[in-house]
Amino acid sequence: MKELSHFDENNNAIMVDVSGKQATSRSAVAKSSITLATDAYEQVREGTNKKGDVLGTARLAGIMASKQTSSLIPLCHPLPLQKASVDFEWEEGESRHTLHISAFVKTSGQTGVEMEALTAASVTALTVYDMCKAADKYMVIGPTFLEEKIGGSSGYFKRDAE
Amino acid sequence: MKELSHFDENNNAIMVDVSGKQATSRSAVAKSSITLATDAYEQVREGTNKKGDVLGTARLAGIMASKQTSSLIPLCHPLPLQKASVDFEWEEGESRHTLHISAFVKTSGQTGVEMEALTAASVTALTVYDMCKAADKYMVIGPTFLEEKIGGSSGYFKRDAE
């Protein structure tokens, strides 16, 4: 005779069923940022970082990471991506300078691509950290958030102006 | 006759040589956080999130991601890890509540494990996002930063009190 597992019967992790959802065009924009001290910042801007081209490497890392999202995030559905890109903007400050990261991902599928865009933005930032950490241990990543989401049953989402 | 590539000869990406470094015991603590609206927060605390146990899933995702760091971060050296853990603390707020994430990684190797700890903390936060995004699209991840680093030629690092 078999006995049901009791302490475990609620709150079980599941990759939820999306078979009832429509395969439609979906895209998402996620934002992140990282602050750099002046030395680290100048290395990036002047191309003197000893690990090489920081923004080019970080952008590629982000794009490649978007394709690994369903391996990294346990309950995320695998999706074929149609487009992925990462853009940068610099905001100079007094003693620290901010690299603004914007990741865009697009697909046609049954679930949205927020996680793909957020993963791309996060790994882009982590890669900048890795390349600049010899010059600055005080870098701060984030805030990281969803900026915009198009498609899917929940409709259009645009984060309010801060 | 061969001509050197000119426009590309500076700033080339490289996985730098660490063969001259000592293989010593190294560890790192990275911090991240994510803010949740009350609905999403209560789902996590009460175990009613439809994808299952949020903190348990996110912790595992972070630990597993620490082992993928050198695949995700292009110029990061592969390292065998000796320990990885993720801890949480809640900070309740007025309308939004903050989950503080602390990731610890330890190895014996020629390079530090900051990136492994930062990757663990980031993927932990991303997993919380994935599991709660049906309830809250305004979650914000970060700040994400290095809290402490032990071992290696640059010695002990502890981030100043905020």
Place this chain on the structure above:
Amino acid sequence: MKELSHFDENNNAIMVDVSGKQATSRSAVAKSSITLATDAYEQVREGTNKKGDVLGTARLAGIMASKQTSSLIPLCHPLPLQKASVDFEWEEGESRHTLHISAFVKTSGQTGVEMEALTAASVTALTVYDMCKAADKYMVIGPTFLEEKIGGSSGYFKRDAE
């Protein structure tokens, strides 16, 4: 002049052509099990295993492994999955106790998801083994088998009662 390779012309591995198959809804249930000695069993039930929550971790490992099936099984076709879940039942015995594992996977595609379900069930069991092996080296995994299969040209399959 070229000569055909002879000793190798038969029995060559191939990822067979599925382009002629219909992309239809398909699902599969696979079963596995693992036996634990009383000490290991009590650690799982009472939450005192030193590696943490055994069933929660094993379930997630199984779900995540289902997404890696086509990387692990050489001639398996890659498939986007729509749902994956793992359930447990305990059967207490005299000296050893059996954890019954049931893995469910669903997709819409040109091939079935038996391998995804079997991989999920197997990796779930392997994870229980990993977490309990300090307490019990005599654990036995299996039998592991296909319980049910829905969709595809071969139609409905349900394993006979044992």
Place this chain on the structure above:
Amino acid sequence: MKELSHFDENNNAIMVDVSGKQATSRSAVAKSSITLATDAYEQVREGTNKKGDVLGTARLAGIMASKQTSSLIPLCHPLPLQKASVDFEWEEGESRHTLHISAFVKTSGQTGVEMEALTAASVTALTVYDMCKAADKYMVIGPTFLEEKIGGSSGYFKRDAE
């Protein structure tokens, strides 16, 4: 003011610290098996399986999977492997025939390689299943278990004769 997370403070998953362990020579043998109906069995023996050489493919899948163990098993430590092999024995029966699988893995490290050997044996069996499933849906994998373990603080382990 911060409040500790309560419902989650016990039983947290952790990749436990192995830094205090000796890096010594370690090896393990794991066993699994799979039963095949006569048709499927003859395809394997006669080299007429439409996916190709079943045992050669399954053996390679097992060896390759041993190298992915720490990616698949969440709390398993990454280890460089020094040797991996998979051997087969056939046991013919009345209506079903059993393929016995034996996987051997060796390393020099701080943790044992049971999980690598068990993963190799399991993925070998799963690959046989994948290649023969068009001919037989009643294949059964297992029992899968640790046969022998050499090295490490727990010393030599040899499973008792069945």
Place this chain on the structure above:
Amino acid sequence: MKELSHFDENNNAIMVDVSGKQATSRSAVAKSSITLATDAYEQVREGTNKKGDVLGTARLAGIMASKQTSSLIPLCHPLPLQKASVDFEWEEGESRHTLHISAFVKTSGQTGVEMEALTAASVTALTVYDMCKAADKYMVIGPTFLEEKIGGSSGYFKRDAE
């Protein structure tokens, strides 16, 4: 106030948008080759290579690599594959012998599968190299090229006779 990043605004890596393309049947054939000294060649032909069956292993490695193409090639779109195969032909020479490799990949998708076929052919050749390198360090891989491509907006492509 934010300032645009200047030195980085051109030539940014992007996974280009394929959402406007038709999902049609596509296939590709890629060719590669590797030359072996007589000793290494005889090991392959006679089955005496100490790492085992060279062509069987190399074929599987190529097929499996085709499924990893979008992880390896940074700006390649992920595609579910419908078929993958690798074929060999030997061309005996005076002192060195050439193994001709032909990889075929097929899908239904929005982009072609040239890269999948080229990756399969390349990894097949690299695996032969790995298995024979104890006997011959002068092996040469290539030329590696696209032989044929079917489907997609650019139409049929067949490389001119050499």
Place this chain on the structure above:
Amino acid sequence: MKELSHFDENNNAIMVDVSGKQATSRSAVAKSSITLATDAYEQVREGTNKKGDVLGTARLAGIMASKQTSSLIPLCHPLPLQKASVDFEWEEGESRHTLHISAFVKTSGQTGVEMEALTAASVTALTVYDMCKAADKYMVIGPTFLEEKIGGSSGYFKRDAE
């Protein structure tokens, strides 16, 4: 009673035992090349390729692939790498232009890093192919070969001058 598997007892694939080898400093240089038509070549040189910076992307792809070598090449031992770099030289021709690729990899381990260097060079070339294939379908990759190898029991190897 068990019967040994006969048709499979020779030529079995194995990841051979390297436990008897010394862990010493080892490095390798591999070379590859790819030829481009003038249009494709000018896109690379002038930074007008629609997928972005070709050489920067290809270099990173090669470095990252070197870290995946033991996943791609079935019987290759996993190795932690200490350094990886990729360099380029252009050789202009009449109608086609050759990009010469040189990949360097270094480790301290029990096996050499030829395969890591060859994999890096190959994936670098494949990435150039991917980014230029819209402009040129006649690109040819290779010859790809080992140029130099330092360390290990077989001693120093330097390919003869061409």
